[in-house]
Each structure stands twice: as structure tokens, then as C-alpha cells.
Amino acid sequence: MIWLISFLIILGVLAYIRASIHLTTLVVAGWLGLYSLTLEEGILVFLLWVVFDAVFIPLNFPAIRKLLFSRTIFRLMKQMLPQMSQTEREALEAGNTWWDAELFSGNPDWKVLLDLPAPKLNAEEQAFIDGPVETLCSMLDDWDITRNRFDLPDEVWDFIKRHKFCGMIIPKQYGGLEFGEYAHSEVVMKLSSRSTTAAVTVMVPNSLGPAKLLLLYGTEQQKNHYLPRLATGEEIPAFALTGPHAGSDAGAMPDTGIVCYGKFEGKDKVLGIRLNWEKRYITLGPVATVLGLAFKLYDPDHLIGDNENIGITVALIPTNTQGVSIGRRHFPLDSAFQNGPNWGKDVFIPMDWIIGGKEQVGNGWKMLMQCLATGRAVSLPALSTGASKMVSRNSGAYARIRKQFNLPIGEFEGIEEPLSRIAGQTYIIDAARKVTAAALDDGQKPSVISAIIKYELTERMRRVVNDGMDIQGGSGICLGPKNYLGRMYQVIPVSITVEGANILTRTMMIFGQGAIRCHPCIQREMEALGQENPYLALQQFDEVLFEHIGLVLHNLAAGFWLGFSNARFVDVPGDQDTQRYFRQIARLSVGFALVTDFALLTLGGSLKRKERISGRFADVLSNLYLCSCVLKNYQDQGSPQDDLPLLHWACQQTLHCAHQSLLDIFHALPEHIPAVVLRAIFQALPRRTLVYLLRFFLFPSGKPYAPPADYLVHQTAALLLKNSATRDRLTHGIYINHKPDDVTGRIEVAFQAVLDAMPVEAKIQAAQKQKQLPKGAILDVLDAGISKAIISKKEAELILTAEKARFAVISVDDFSPEQLGNPR
Numbered sequence: 001m002i003w004l005i006s007f008l009i010i011l012g013v014l015a016y017i018r019a020s021i022h023l024t025t026l027v028v029a030g031w032l033g034l035y036s037l038t039l040e041e042g043i044l045v046f047l048l049w050v051v052f053d054a055v056f057i058p059l060n061f062p063a064i065r066k067l068l069f070s071r072t073i074f075r076l077m078k079q080m081l082p083q084m085s086q087t088e089r090e091a092l093e094a095g096n097t098w099w100d101a102e103l104f105s106g107n108p109d110w111k112v113l114l115d116l117p118a119p120k121l122n123a124e125e126q127a128f129i130d131g132p133v134e135t136l137c138s139m140l141d142d143w144d145i146t147r148n149r150f151d152l153p154d155e156v157w158d159f160i161k162r163h164k165f166c167g168m169i170i171p172k173q174y175g176g177l178e179f180g181e182y183a184h185s186e187v188v189m190k191l192s193s194r195s196t197t198a199a200v201t202v203m204v205p206n207s208l209g210p211a212k213l214l215l216l217y218g219t220e221q222q223k224n225h226y227l228p229r230l231a232t233g234e235e236i237p238a239f240a241l242t243g244p245h246a247g248s249d250a251g252a253m254p255d256t257g258i259v260c261y262g263k264f265e266g267k268d269k270v271l272g273i274r275l276n277w278e279k280r281y282i283t284l285g286p287v288a289t290v291l292g293l294a295f296k297l298y299d300p301d302h303l304i305g306d307n308e309n310i311g312i313t314v315a316l317i318p319t320n321t322q323g324v325s326i327g328r329r330h331f332p333l334d335s336a337f338q339n340g341p342n343w344g345k346d347v348f349i350p351m352d353w354i355i356g357g358k359e360q361v362g363n364g365w366k367m368l369m370q371c372l373a374t375g376r377a378v379s380l381p382a383l384s385t386g387a388s389k390m391v392s393r394n395s396g397a398y399a400r401i402r403k404q405f406n407l408p409i410g411e412f413e414g415i416e417e418p419l420s421r422i423a424g425q426t427y428i429i430d431a432a433r434k435v436t437a438a439a440l441d442d443g444q445k446p447s448v449i450s451a452i453i454k455y456e457l458t459e460r461m462r463r464v465v466n467d468g469m470d471i472q473g474g475s476g477i478c479l480g481p482k483n484y485l486g487r488m489y490q491v492i493p494v495s496i497t498v499e500g501a502n503i504l505t506r507t508m509m510i511f512g513q514g515a516i517r518c519h520p521c522i523q524r525e526m527e528a529l530g531q532e533n534p535y536l537a538l539q540q541f542d543e544v545l546f547e548h549i550g551l552v553l554h555n556l557a558a559g560f561w562l563g564f565s566n567a568r569f570v571d572v573p574g575d576q577d578t579q580r581y582f583r584q585i586a587r588l589s590v591g592f593a594l595v596t597d598f599a600l601l602t603l604g605g606s607l608k609r610k611e612r613i614s615g616r617f618a619d620v621l622s623n624l625y626l627c628s629c630v631l632k633n634y635q636d637q638g639s640p641q642d643d644l645p646l647l648h649w650a651c652q653q654t655l656h657c658a659h660q661s662l663l664d665i666f667h668a669l670p671e672h673i674p675a676v677v678l679r680a681i682f683q684a685l686p687r688r689t690l691v692y693l694l695r696f697f698l699f700p701s702g703k704p705y706a707p708p709a710d711y712l713v714h715q716t717a718a719l720l721l722k723n724s725a726t727r728d729r730l731t732h733g734i735y736i737n738h739k740p741d742d743v744t745g746r747i748e749v750a751f752q753a754v755l756d757a758m759p760v761e762a763k764i765q766a767a768q769k770q771k772q773l774p775k776g777a778i779l780d781v782l783d784a785g786i787s788k789a790i791i792s793k794k795e796a797e798l799i800l801t802a803e804k805a806r807f808a809v810i811s812v813d814d815f816s817p818e819q820l821g822n823p824r
Contacts, residue, residue, distance in 0.1 A: 003035050015557035018550055025056045062542060070542040077604075078529050094366070095373030095447030097518050098439055103624050104518040106555040106593030108586060110573050113628055118636035119438040125183035132163040133190050137735040140195040142743070143481040146336045152197060160198075161233025166205040169212060174227035181374070181440040185382040185433060186733055192386030193734035196491050199386065200337040203379040204283045205230065208499065210237040210292040210316055210355075212371045217356040217363075226290065226316065238288035240279040240342060241368070247501070250294070250312065250365060255279070257313065259299040262348040271303060272350040273315070275323075280341040281498075286329045287338045291317045292355070294364050304351075304358060311362035315354045323347035335491045369447070374440055376499050377450035381433045383495060384461035386734055387488050388426040391468035393731040394484055394744055395422065396720025397751035399471055401809050409471070410721045418467035419717035424649035424708070425460045426730060428626050431633035431650070432457060448514040452622045455505040458495045465489050480813020484743045507611035510618035515596060515607075521548040522600070548597075555594040560697045562587040566704060577644060578631055581651040584705070585627055588658050591698040592620050595665055598694055602670065613668050616661045623658035627651050642726045645715035649708045659705040666695050723755060740808065750805035757802035760795040779803060 010031055014024050032052055036045045058064040102108035121129070139156055152160075160166065168184050170176025179187075184206055192199035205211060211230050214223055229235040246253035255277035264270040277295055285291070297313040299305060319326050324347055329340040351358050355367070399410030399419055409415050432453050439446060469476040469489055479486045496502045500509065516523050524544045531537035562570065572582035596617065599607055607613065630650045634643065669691050708716075719726050738752075739745035764781060767773040767790045773781045782799060785791040791799075 003038070007031060007035075012557040012560070015550075015553035016561060018554045021056075021059050021546075025060055028052065028056065059546075065546075066538055066542045070545055071538060073545060074529070074538055074541050077525070094369035095445035095450070098444045098446040098449060099628060100446060100448045100452070100514060100621065100625065101518040101520075103585075103589050103621060103628070104514065104593060104596070105520055106551070106558065106590040108589050108628075110582065113435075113632055114573055114635065116435070116438055116442055116632070119182040119434045119441065121183055121186065122180075124177075125179055125186075128163075128177070128179075128183070129186055129190065132159075132165070133187055134735070136160070136163075136165070136198065137190060137194040138737070140198050141481075142195040142197070142487055143479075143483075145195060145197050146334055146487055147479075150336045151338065152201060152336070156198065157233075160202065164231050164233070165202045166233055166237075167211070167231030168202075168206045169215070170227050170231045171215075174223065174231060176227065176231040180437075181378050182434070182437040185378050185385075185437045188379055188382035189386040189389070189433070189733055190735055192383040193390040196383070196387075196488060196494075197336045199383050200283060200335075203383065204239075205237050207375040207379040208368070208371050209239045210290060212375060213239075213292060213314060213355050213367060214316075216370065217360055217367050219352075219357050221352070222316070222355065222357075230290075235289045236284055236287050237290050237292065238282050238284040238342075239292040239294075240277070240282045240285065241294045242281045243277070243279050250368075253294070253296060253312070255293075255295040257295045257297045257315075259297065259301070259303045259310075261303075264348060264350055270350055272348055273297065273354075275315075275317075275344050275347040275349065277344045278341070279343070281330065281339065282342055283337060283339045283498075285338065285342050286327050286340040288319050288326060288342075291319050291324070291326075291342065293317055293344070294368065297361055304361065307362075312364035312368075313354060313361050314364040314367055315349060317344075317347065317349055317353060321347055321349070332494050333490045334487065335494065370445075372499070373445045373447035373450055375450075376454045377436050377440060377446070380495050380499055381429075381436065381453045381457040384457040385426075385429050385433045388422070388429050388461050388464040389731045389734045390488070390744070391464050391485065392422050392426045392720060393727070393734065393736070394747050395419075395468040395471045396727070397747050398475075398809065400721045401747070401750050401754050401806050403806075408721070410717065413714075415471060416713055416717035418470050419720055420649065420708070420713040422464050422467050422471075423646060423716045423720050423730065424653060425464050427643075427646040428630055428650045428654065429457050429460050429464075430730070431629040432626050434636070435629040435632050448510060448518055448621075449625060451500065451505050451509045451513070452618075452625055454499060455502050455510065455618075456622050456626060459502060462492050462496065465492055475810060475812050478812040478814075480815070482743060482746075482811060482813050484747070506618050507615040510621060511614045512608065514621060515600065515617070519596070520551060552594065552597050555590050555597070556697065559587075559590045559594050560700075562590055563698050563700050566701070574631065574635075575639065577639075577647065578634065578651075581627065581631055581655065584655050585624055585631075588620070588624055588655065588662070591662055592617075592624065592658075594698065595662060595694065598690070599665070599669065602690075610668075613665060616665045616668065619661035620658045620665070623654040623661070627654040627658070630654070637729065640726070640729070642724065643729065645712060645719060646726070646730065649712050649716045652706070652708045652712070656705045656707045659703070662698075663695075663703070666691055723752070740805070746805070746808050750802070750809040753798075753802040753805040757798040760791055760798050763791055763795070764799075 010027060014027060019027070029052065032048060036048070058068050099108075099113050102112055136156070136159055139159065145152060164175075164177050165187070167176035168179045168187065170178065172178045188199050188203045191202055211227065214226055218226070226235060230237055241250065243253055243255060255275075257273040257275045260272065260274050261269045262272050262274060264272060275293070275295060277293065279285070279293075292314060294312055294314050297310040299308055299310055302308070317324065323345045325343040325345070326340070329338065332339055354360055356363070360367070396410070396419060399415055400408050402409045410419060436446075436449060436453050439449070465485065465488055468485055472485055475483065476485050476489070516526065521544050525541060525548065528537050528541035528544060531540060567583035567587040570583045570586050572579055572586060574582045599613065599617070603610060603613075627650070630647065634647050637643070719730070735744075736748060737745040738748050740749045761778065764773060764778055764785055767785065768775055768781070772788060772790060773784055778799060782791075782796045786793055786796055
């Protein structure tokens with residue numbers, strides 16, 4: 001038994017250090033030699049050496065290894081590999097990998113994350129936010145916009161155009177502002193804390209739209225013509241992709257373009273495209289002057305090449321072109337941003353209206369995926385952050401202002417729970433936004449991470465706003481000029497739906513794309529399987545396969561060691577407050593990588609259709625990424641000790657969610673082993689034996705992760721109930737004013753007034769307990785308090801000011817029947 005244990009330990013150490021096959025052979029041979037000296041039975045020694053030779057001789061000689069092992073596995077995997085459409089392939093190839101690949105590796109290199117420069121605004125960007133953005137926010141009355149106008153006022157549209165809000169991503173050489181992605185994010189975040197209509201109007205031209213496509217793929221002529229006009233708002237862009245029959249499945253779009261000759265600008269025979277389309281849900285579509293259109297291009301007469309079915313193509317079309325119909329609007333949940341359908345009937349355009357010219361025909365989907373790889377990581381995450389910070393600041397203040405049973409409602413444990421979630425989730429959301437924006441500004445184009453933060457930040461914002469509504473109570477559900485939250489609550493599903501519906505993003509994109517792009521070996525194995533030259537294919541596959549096997553063995557050994565030791569001995573960065581979280585990310589990263597390989601090995605190509613399992617894998621990866629961002633952001637801010645409750649809440653919540661999702665995967669994995677090669681080996685084992693063994697290897701002590709404890713819930717909730725540097729850091733970057741007649745300004749005024757009056761309230765309450773003053777409402781005993789010199793007149797004024805401001809905040813709107821019957 002001692003020899004067996006020593007053998008397993010040796011194998012574990014060799015796997016952990018990823019020893020080469022030659023070193024492994026020498027060490028195992030040495031162990032076997034020593035063991036042979038202790039045995040008296042020659043037959044057992046002989047059998048052990050036969051097994052050793054049968055295993056290690058082929059492994060050390062690639063020609064034999066390929067013949068005996070790799071060729072068989074190559075054939076099996078080629079049969080199991082699912083067919084991949086062209087749109088899927090182009091989506092997989094979009095962008096690059098970054099920290100997501102480190103998490104997939106099972107051994108994250110922390111320098112990749114921590115050496116990333118902290119996000120920072122330059123002087124010009126800061127001046128823009130302090131100047132035009134601040135002014136624009138002050139011009140916005142969201143109730144008037146959404147209830148009376150159903151649009152931005154003309155003066156707001158003019159201001160947006162004049163100050164080039166729609167040209168933030170356009171270089172200065174074309175008349176744009178040339179801001180970085182972090183500045184772009186900061187602008188959208190601030191606007192969204194004031195008006196979603198204004199935020200969407202500004203963010204769409206700077207996200208997935210004509211400007212971005214032109215910058216990456218446009219001809220110089222197209223750039224010189226359109227970009228200056230887009231920067232100044234002379235042209236209003238919209239991008240038309242979604243239609244009635246093709247939403248998430250863009251490959252099914254029925255919109256067509258036929259290459260043909262037609263009449264254009266007085267010329268009779270111009271080579272071009274005749275288009276027919278029907279699109280919907282197009283933001284800025286009703287007021288657009290130029291439409292970016294995605295369609296399927298066909299060339300039945302082979303006028304531009306040999307292919308008849310050319311594929312998805314993108315063109316820029318002025319909306320005043322004959323046959324184009326725009327102007328009708330959708331009404332998305334009472335929001336007033338311009339959104340609507342458009343149509344084209346026999347619209348003829350010349351070939352040079354294709355973005356990038358004739359050379360880019362058929363590359364439309366690839367172009368869109370490349371743009372989405374970064375665009376999706378900025379706009380909606382920024383909007384989600386702005387909404388969450390707004391709720392943190394205002395609903396937190398409301399919980400201090402509003403009283404029930406003579407106590408601020410924020411002091412009740414039932415209210416502390418949603419308050420702590422609001423604060424903690426906002427901290428997570430902002431950290432992910434800032435770290436990802438910094439990565440984009442550093443040149444990364446992480447398509448998987450962009451999907452993660454689009455999904456996670458919009459979903460977490462939804463929970464924050466829901467918690468805010470619970471705290472606001474009746475004041476949250478009564479719409480009107482005094483309600484700061486109702487419209488945001490209404491419009492949440494829009495952010496959940498656009499730029500990749502969240503259900504699709506979670507169950508198909510994050511892990512489905514990540515498992516191929518981010519895994520150290522899978523994509524190279526697939527490339528080898530698709531290699532046309534059989535000799536090169538087998539050679540490449542053999543190399544990657546045994547690298548993959550070594551990775552799995554390493555993760556198995558590392559998973560057991562980190563599980564057994566709770567990762568206490570892992571070398572990680574950080575300080576006494578953060579090192580435990582770095583270690584647990586490393587531990588769960590190993591577990592995630594190992595279970596990923598187990599699922600791929602057992603389910604094979606069918607994993608693509610196991611969307612519930614894929615969604616849980618996405619949850620693990622997403623929460624590990626979010627926790628990493630929290631630690632990075634804490635470091636970037638100088639590790640402020642006052643923020644520790646937020647740090648602990650955020651890390652514990654994300655680690656618990658990642659672990660719980662991993663446990664859910666164990667329950668969801670199949671009872672039988674469907675892969676032929678594994679079924680032949682393990683068919684004699686009881687059902688789910690491998691799953692139970694794997695779970696024991698990773699979590700031998702059970703469930704090591706718990707959600708934030710009650711004391712932490714109390715600490716994080718308390719941060720929103722008082723003025724502090726932590727509260728200001730948490731809500732930094734949103735629009736804040738102190739106007740008593742403003743929808744959020746009155747909350748700021750009342751919050752400060754209530755805090756100023758707290759010491760006076762304490763005096764009066766103490767006097768009431770000592771029966772120096774009668775019981776009753778505080779306003780009823782003020783005169784008695786003054787006459788008995790318990791409080792001064794100046795202190796009484798503080799109480800009167802606070803109570804007046806308090807009443808202004810808790811008041812709700814009411815309307816005459818005529819006002820409700822006629823919005824205008």
C-alpha cells in the first residue's frame with residue numbers, strides 16, 4: 001500500500017509540474033526499479049515491466065504513438081465534431097482572447113490582468129464630461145421627454161450635434177472627438193443616470209453602426225465623405241440588421257440583394273445591386289439620414305465572380321434613396337428614443353455603396369462580429385452602470401430619508417438586504433466596466449468578455465433596479481415628474497434584449513464561443529481535424545492531443561491539491577485582504593478547466609445542444625471574470641480600506657455563484673458516458689461514478705464557499721445611508737445636482753438636511769425617553785424643546801428644514817383625469 005501511495009504521489013507531482021514525457025518515463029522507471037528490488041515474485045515484476053513498456057515506449061516515439069493512439073482518436077473526434085456554419089465560424093474568429101483565456105487555462109497568469117494600466121481620462125476627455133456632458137444632463141427632463149414629447153427636444157438634438165456627441169469614436173482627422181473607449185463609457189454612463197433616451201441616442205452612433213464599420217472597413221472615399229458628416233450630426237446613422245424572420249439567427253435573414261445593371265443618376269447601365277428588405281427594431285431608424293443595411297447578396301448572372309450565393313453584405317444607403325421607407329416608430333416600453341421599422345422595395349444602389357467596396361462583398365457578418373466584439377463591451381455596460389449608480393445613490397438616500405415606526409427604513413434588516421445587494425452589485429458592475437474599458441483601450445478585442453459583461457451587467461442592473469423599486473415602494477410605482485426610477489424600471493427589458501438577447505448570450509455564446517476560442521487546445525485540435533493533408537493533419541493533431549492530455553492531468557492533480565489545501569499555498573498577488581480571493585479564483589479556474597474538458601470529452605459535439613449545461617458553464621466563467629475585475633479595480637483605486645465591505649461582499653458573492661454553478665453542472669452531466677471511446681473503458685462502473693469522483697477531487701471538503709454573511713450585509717447597506725468617500729467613489733461619474741425642484745436634486749438636498757438634523761433628533765428623542773418632553777411627532781414638540789432649552793432655535797430650524805425636504809422627497813405625483821387622458 002505504501003508503494004502504491006508513493007506511486008500515486010509521484011504521478012500527481014509529475015502531472016502538477018507538467019513534466020515532459022521523457023522525464024516522466026525516467027521517474028516512473030526509477031520507481032519501478034526500486035519497487036522491483038523489494039518483490040520476490042518474478043512474475044509480478046515481469047508483468048509490471050511489460051505494462052510499463054506497453055505504455056511508455058509508444059508515448060516516447062511519436063511514430064508509434066500516432067499509429068496506436070492518435071490515429072484512432074483522430075477518426076473518432078472527426079466523426080463527433082459537429083458541423084459549423086459559416087456565420088458560426090466567423091463569430092468564433094471575431095476579436096481575440098485575453099483574461100478569459102487565462103481563466104480557461106486553469107493556471108491564470110495574474111500579470112496579464114494586474115499589469116493592465118488603470119483606466120484614465122485625458123484632459124480633453126475630462127473637460128468634455130465636465131462641460132458639454134454636464135450641461136446636456138442639466139437640459140434633460142426625462143418625464144417631459146417620455147410623457148409629453150416622445151422625443152428629445154429640438155434644442156437637445158442641436159446640442160448633441162453641435163458638440164459632436166455622435167462622433168466620439170471618429171478620429172480628429174475626420175472632425176470627430178477621437179475619445180478612448182473608457183471616455184466613451186463615462187459619457188454614456190453619466191447620460192444614462194439622467195435619461196435613457198438621451199443615452200441611447202448618443203451611444204448607438206458610437207457603438208455598432210456605420211461609423212465603426214467605416215473606420216474598420218470603409219474605403220478612403222467613403223470615410224472622407226461620411227465620417228465628417230457623422231461627427232457633426234449632419235448625417236444621422238442607423239444600422240439595420242434585425243427583421244421579422246431573423247433576429248438572433250442572422251443567417252436566416254430573407255433580405256436580398258441581386259447583382260445587376262440598373263439606372264442610376266442618369267446613367268442607364270450601372271453595375272449595382274437591387275435590394276428588397278424589411279427590418280424592425282432599428283434604433284434611430286425613423287430619423288436616420290443614412291442606413292447601414294445587412295442583406296444576403298446573390299449574383300445569378302456571375303457579373304462580379306463565379307459564386308452565385310455570395311453571402312451577407314453590408315452597404316450604406318441614404319434614406320432619401322428611391323424605394324426606401326422610414327419614419328414609422330415602435331414604442332419600446334414608454335421610452336422615447338427613436339426606434340422603428342424600415343423597408344426597401346426594388347432599391348437600386350451602385351456597387352461602391354457597399355462598405356469597403358466590391359472587395360468586401362460577402363464579408364458582412366465577419367465585419368459585424370468584429371465590431372460587436374468591442375462595441376458590445378462599452379455601451380450597454382455603461383448604461384447599466386449609470387442606472388445602478390443612480391439607484392445606489394438615490395434609493396440609498398431615500399432609505400435614510402424615509403421613516404416608518406419613527407426609524408429610517410434603511411435601519412430595518414429587511415431593507416438592509418436589498419440595500420446591500422444594490423451597493424455590492426453596483427461595485428461589481430462598475431469594476432467590470434472599468435477594467436474591460438481599460439483592456440479595450442489597451443488594444444484588446446475580447447469577444448467572449450464583451451458577451452460576458454453585456455449579459456452580466458444588464459442582468460445585475462435589472463436586480464439593482466428591482467431592489468430599488470422595492471425600497472421606493474409606492475413612490476416608485478407612481479409615475480410622474482417626481483419619480484426618478486419608474487421609467488428606468490420600465491425600459492430594463494430593452495437592454496436585456498438588444499445586442500444579443502441575454503438568454504442566447506448566456507446559453508450559446510459565452511461558453512459556446514469561449515470553449516473553442518479560449519481553451520488552450522480545442523481550436524488547434526479543430527484546425528488539425530479540418531486539415532486537408534492527412535499526414536499534416538495527424539501530425540498536428542498528435543502534438544496538440546498530447547499537450548491536451550498533459551493539461552488535463554495537470555488540472556486533475558492541481559484540482560485535488562488546491563481542493564485538499566484550500567489553495568493556501570498558491571503563490572498569488574495581493575495583500576492580506578485580497579490574497580484569499582486571488583487563491584480561490586485560481587482554485588475555481590482549475591475546477592472550471594477540468595470540468596470543461598470532462599464535459600467536452602463525454603458529451604462531444606452534443607454539448608453544443610446542451611444549452612442548460614452551457615449556460616451554467618457561462619455562469620462560472622462570468623463570475624470568475626467579475627471577481628477578477630473587482631480585485632483589479634480595488635488595486636487601481638489604491639486599495640482604500642473603507643471600501644473593504646464592498647470588496648468582501650463582491651468577491652464572496654461572485655465566488656459563491658461560480659461554485660454553485662459548478663455544482664449544478666455536476667448534477668446536469670449525463671449519467672451515462674455517450675462518447676464511444678469512454679463507454680468502452682468505463683461501462684463497468686456504476687452510474688455517475690466519474691462525476692462523483694471528479695467532484696470529490698475538486699471539493700473534498702464539501703462546499704467551501706458561502707454567500708456574504710449577515711454582518712457584511714449590514715456593513716455594505718450602511719455605506720449607502722451616510723455621506724462618505726466610499727459612497728462618493730461608488731457613485732462617481734453620474735449626474736448629481738442639488739436643485740430642490742429637480743427629480744434627483746431634491747433627494748440630495750433632503751439627504752443632507754436629514755443628516756444635518758440627526759444630532760438634534762437624537763437630543764429630542766433622548767429628552768422624550770427621560771420624559772423631559774412629551775411623546776409625539778418631532779414637529780409637535782419643537783416649541784417645548786426650545787422653551788426648555790433642550791434645543792436652540794437654530795437647531796429647531798435644522799429640524800424644520802429636514803422635515804420640509806423629507807416631505808418633498810416622499811411626495812408623489814397626482815393628475816387630473818384630463819391630464820392622463822391627453823398626454824400632450
